Amino acid sequence: MIIANPAKKEISIPLQPMTSAVSSNLYPVEETAAVDLVTVNSRNKGTNDFIVQVFGQTSLFDVQVKEILSISTSHSVDKSLRNLSCEAFIHNDTVFISSPFVGANAVLLNWADGEFQSCITHLIELAEEKTGCSALIISIDRRNYKDSISTILRAFMYLGFEMVDPSIYGQEPGYVFVGYEL
Numbered sequence: 001m002i003i004a005n006p007a008k009k010e011i012s013i014p015l016q017p018m019t020s021a022v023s024s025n026l027y028p029v030e031e032t033a034a035v036d037l038v039t040v041n042s043r044n045k046g047t048n049d050f051i052v053q054v055f056g057q058t059s060l061f062d063v064q065v066k067e068i069l070s071i072s073t074s075h076s077v078d079k080s081l082r083n084l085s086c087e088a089f090i091h092n093d094t095v096f097i098s099s100p101f102v103g104a105n106a107v108l109l110n111w112a113d114g115e116f117q118s119c120i121t122h123l124i125e126l127a128e129e130k131t132g133c134s135a136l137i138i139s140i141d142r143r144n145y146k147d148s149i150s151t152i153l154r155a156f157m158y159l160g161f162e163m164v165d166p167s168i169y170g171q172e173p174g175y176v177f178v179g180y181e182l
Contacts, residue, residue, distance in 0.1 A: 050087040094135040
């Protein structure tokens with residue numbers, strides 16, 4: 001019995017946009033690119049300082065960190081625009097970000113399907129591209145999420161985050177850290 005291999009030829013088929021007799025206004029697609037603004041500011045120590053709030057005044061971070069990143073991003077998902085802003089700092093190849101889900105963005109139950117995932121994925125990409133660090137830590141203030149802390153933690157864990165043991169960084173008891181390897 002003789003089995004022959006068929007001769008395979010590589011062919012390329014040029015793709016061209018399809019034209020249609022239907023008006024393109026029937027299905028408008030509104031895509032807005034995300035707008036990111038990352039600014040580096042010298043740190044103003046005081047009561048509203050992100051590091052002092054999360055770690056206290058006697059922490060190693062309070063002494064070593066001199067600059068704070070202010071991050072503002074606008075991200076559109078399904079015709080809705082979310083403006084997220086947070087503070088961050090970099091220490092030992094790790095980006096520490098304050099939770100961007102405060103104020104109007106605090107209630108995840110009011111978000112559209114996939115919106116939280118899209119926003120967090122965008123923040124991960126932003127941290128990878130802008131900092132080159134190997135880890136991302138998001139600090140979550142329990143006081144902002146009294147009734148929904150378990151929902152928020154589950155949402156982060158669904159996206160691949162892990163809860164960080166408080167003994168590792170020594171944050172204040174009112175804060176929960178979730179970490180992600182970049």
